[in-house]
Every structure is written in C-alpha cells, then in structure tokens.
Amino acid sequence: MTNIKIIPLGGVRENGKNIYAIEVGEEIFLFDCGLRYPEDELLGIDVVIPDFTYLVENKDKVAGVFLTHGHADAIGALPYLLEQLSVPVFGSELTIELAKLNVKSYEATKKFKDFHVVDELTEIDFPDATVSFFKTTHTIPDSLGISLKTEAGSIVYTGDFKFDQSAEPMYQTDFARLAQIGASGVLALLSDSSNAENPTQVASERQIAEEVLDTIKYWEGRIIVASVASNLRRIQQVFNAAHASSRKVVLTGHDLERIVKTALRLERLQVPDDLLIPVKDMKNYPDNELLILETGRMGEPIKSLQKMATSRHRNIHIKEGDLCYITTTPTTAMETTVAKTENMVYRAGGTVKTITDNLRVSGHANPNQLQMMLNFMKPRFFVPVQGEYRQLAAHADLANEVGISYKDIFLTTKGDVLSYEKDRLILAGSVPADNVMIDGIGVGDIGNIVLRDRKILSEDGIFVAVLTINRREKRIVSHPQITSRGFVYVKENKDLIEEATKIVTEVTEKNLEYPEFEWSRLKQEIREQLSRYLFDQTRRRPVILPVIMESSSKKKFF
Helix, strand or coil: CCEEEEEECCEECCCCCCCEEEEEEEEEECCCCCCEEECCCCCCCEECCCCCCHHHCCCHEEEEEEECCCCCCHHHHHHHHHHHHHCCEEEEEHHHHHHHHHCCHHHHCCCCCEECCCCCCCCCECCCCCEEEEEECCCCCCCEEEEECCCCCEECCCCCCCCCCCCCHHHHHHHHHHHHHHHHEEEEEEEEECCCCCCCCCCCHHHHHHHHHHHHCCCCCCCCEECCCCCCCHHHHHHHHHHHHCCEEEECCCHHHHHHHHHHHHCCCCCCCCCCCCHHHHHHHHHHHHHECCHHHHCHHHHHHHHHHHHCCCCCCCHHHHCEEECCCCCCHHHHHHHHHHHHHHHCCCCCEEEHHEEEEEECCCHHHHHHHHHHHHCCEEECCCHHHHHHHHHHHHHHHHCCCCECCCCCCEEEEEEECCCCCEEEEEECCEEEECCEEECCCCCCCHHHHHHHHHHHCCCEEEEEECCCCCCEEEEEEEEEECCCHHHHCHHHHHHHHHHHHHHHHHHHHCCCCHHHHHHHHHHHHHHHHHHHHCCCCEEEEEEEHHHHHHCCEE
C-alpha cells in the first residue's frame, strides 16, 4: 500500500491561510496556498503566511500547487512559496490570472511562468495518484474543488463552497460530478467549515442582487459601496444595480482595478458601456448619479472607509448625505472595527447600511449544505478545515449526525500529520507550522519578542535615558537627559523625571567604580531600577532605552 499522509500547514483553527499538503508515495500535492490578514494584536504586520519549512526540506517531492479559487485565503501566499520552491501551479483560468497578478507583483517571483490552466474536465496523472477537479459555487467564478485519486480511495478538498440552486451558469455546482466522485470511493474529505456553526439560512445570490438594487435605486445622495476586491459576484451585482439606477461607477483602489480588468478580459464580468468613470470626472456628475466602489489596500474596505470618514483618503471624503453601503460580511474579529467605522461615518455626516441588516450573506455553506456535501462524498474519514476550532467542532458534530463516527473525524491543528496505516487514519506526529509574519519587505523577521515590544510601546510608551561617561576617569561627563514618548508628559511630571535622573546617575556611578566595567551590566541595571521605580509611581511599564556614550572614543552604545 502506498504511503499516504494529510498535513494541514494552515487553515485549521484560524480563518484563512489555507494550505494542505497531501503526501502520496514520494510526491507531495499542495492544495491552495493562502494568507491571512492580521488581527489587531499583530501590530504593524501586513499579512500572515504559512510556514514552508517542511516543504522546503522536501522540495524534491512537491509535485505542484493546486488552487481552488482566486481569493487571498487560497492564493495570497503563493509568491512567498515560489520564492523558495520552483513548482508548477494549477488552477482555473481566472484563478491562474489572479495568481499571476500576485506572483508578478513580488520582485523575487515576477519572472515565474510555470502556470497551468485546468477545468472540471481535466485529469492529471502522477505515478501514485490522479488529480481531477469539480465545479463549485462561491463568490468568484471558476471555483473548483479537488479530487486526488489514490489506490486507497480519493482525498477530496472542497475549497470554499456553498450550494445555490438559483446560481447563474458561471457559478453553478456540478452535482452529477459530486455524486460520481462519492460513488467511486472517498478515503478522506477535507471540507470548508467557515459557516458550520450558523444554522441561519444563507440568502441566494438572486435575493442578494434584489437587496443591492433596492438599496442603490432608492438612495437620493452619493453612495459609497465597500466590498472585497475579489468578490466578483458582489461587484457584478453592484454594477448591475448602478446601471439600472442610472449611476456612474468610480473604482478606487489599485487591487480592484487590476482584478476588474482581468475579469473583464476573461469575460467573467459584464460592464455596460460608459458605466465606469475615472475619479477626476466625479465633479462632472451630481451626487445622485454617482456610486463609488471602494475595496482599499489588499481588498480591505473597512479601513478605507475610516480614512474617508476622517478626511485621510486621497480621493474621497464622506460628507452629509452620503450612504456607506457595506456589502461584505465581517468576521467575528472584525465586528468591533466595523462598529467603530460606523461611528466615524455618522460623525462625518454619512449614513451606514450593511448587506447583513436584512439578509444572512455568506459565500460558505450552511450546516444543511455541509451535510449534503458529506452525503454526496460518503467519506471513510473526515477532516474539517477552514475555520476556527469552534467551527471545526460544529462541523464534526454535523458529520456525526449523518453517520460518521467521531473516531473517524480529526480536529487537527497546524502541522499535524495524519497517516493512513493498516486501513486506519491516525495522528502520527507533527511538522513545523508556525505563523510567518510579513512586515513591509521583511518575511519572517518579526517574532514574538518584537510583537511584545510593539504592544508595550502602543500601551505604555518609551522612556529614554541619555548620558555620556568617561570610563578612564570613572566619571559622568554629561548628566542624564530623560525623554519620554507615549508614557508621561515630561513638563508636568518634573518630580518623576528628577528622581529617574537621580536613579540613572547613582547606578552609573556605582558601575564606574567596579574593577571590571561592563556595558551590558550597566544598561541592565538602569533598566531594572527605572522599571521598578516607574511601575511603583505609575503602574505602567514603558520600554526603557538607556543610550550611553563614551566621550573618549566618541562611540555610542545602544
């Protein structure tokens, strides 16, 4: 029997960052390669990507990357993987074009060209497995699920999906293909869990289109629509509603323009003539004939709305009579941010409406649809993926309700290795799967210590003590100068500053008298003494930075 392993390197116990390594014999098949946008505690971090250590260590085994759709949670980390591994990339036509935009915008991979377009009829044979695909319904066209057929049965990965009986042909699920895969024997199913804990019926795209039209058609002022750039289904609905309401559409955001142009070229979007106008032409139209479509940097529209509400956006400022229409469903982690944004918009004179006011909107299957997928596939083993732990657990309960024993369901964490041995799937160890953080052009150079310091700086500020010494003469040349940022207002805390200056002076004089002077000991004692005093006085712990200079050598020691 061929060796089979299933290794989630991301996408479990978290939202986004989907990547699943399936090892069959001497080959590793990667399903998706996504990123995750950071939450508030990751101060200054742009995005979070998977840890590719295991893949780099086994780079000769990696057969390719197989993509399900064109959202950032499925393709966003591809440039960082291809920087370390030169492997072929497979996906549908639109998915590959969006992946190319990602890869070419990254300096290290802009010359990469090993892309391959597949569709639901494609089969790719490898020595120990065959990869095929099936059409799914999501918020972006050309979404596919993946089936990896092995001698022990198929390993099926759904990607993001939902079932919508009223979906247009471009978005329709191939139900016959699902039944065919299930009938051929499924060893393990990896299925989307994002909506597993919410029993509310998800609105059909037809209902959503009607809601979007009603909102846009009857508003008398300017409308600013906030949407995720890669949600092409929603963008098409907004375009249609704007056209029906005799409004012109202004696109803001580089990501949105690139995605829309790509989708238009591939005929995945239909835009009526003269619907789109440039930002500079807005002044030529009254407010009731304008619709601004905003996605923000990297598809984050909420932060862009904040900039508009506080007059920091480069093109658009919210004013009296504006409607901000939020057409994206925020995650639980983003709900507080959305509430703060609404307050900002109202203070600026605008009004807020969200698409979720009247409808339950999601691109992911609800519990009934998840159970339908399970019944189509009838897997021997089930691995819920794509969700926080509570969502994976809810999906496990749904699977048990349709007859899958809990002993055949695996709630994994990142890096877990599930191995198929003696007709059983078992947990057989783990591989490295930490979060890798991207900050500017730095990849993985931000660790927990840096984040801890950033958190302290954001909460308690910094306290800097600068002085000059002469080691040879064992004296202080220039007495301590204290500077504080984000801690206390220096001019109104003279007693505290004077006492801090006295502490630094005493510690320095004591260290100068030691037979063997050590820079590290001096700095550490200054930090400890100041930290103890400042906490006693303020109950805060700022970052303490001693800056000590030596007059004889003219060197600075930080």
